[in-house]
Amino acid sequence: MSSAQESIDGVLDEFLEARGHDTSQVAWDRSYNKKQCPDCGGLHDEDATTCTVCGWAP
Template structure:
């Protein structure tokens, strides 16, 4: 019987084939947060993009 691969095994597999495996996060532009999906700029205390609704996974 096979066992399910753990998350680290999957990340290693994907990283070895050129895929990003880091958790998505805010980009930075000057002194503001920038949404990686739509490029919207927000204050540093923003937790969700007010343009497209994106938020980083916790």
């Protein structure tokens, strides 16, 4: 069933991309030895799981 899910996800991604949507996975940016939130730019320790500034989570 995982291959069926991947197939459905691929078709959905193609549909969204054709209409101008970004379907890439968003992750933490890096700044020296800190994680940096891609939304607000807040810096966090390596063990952070959510942004304490704006609440963003990968």
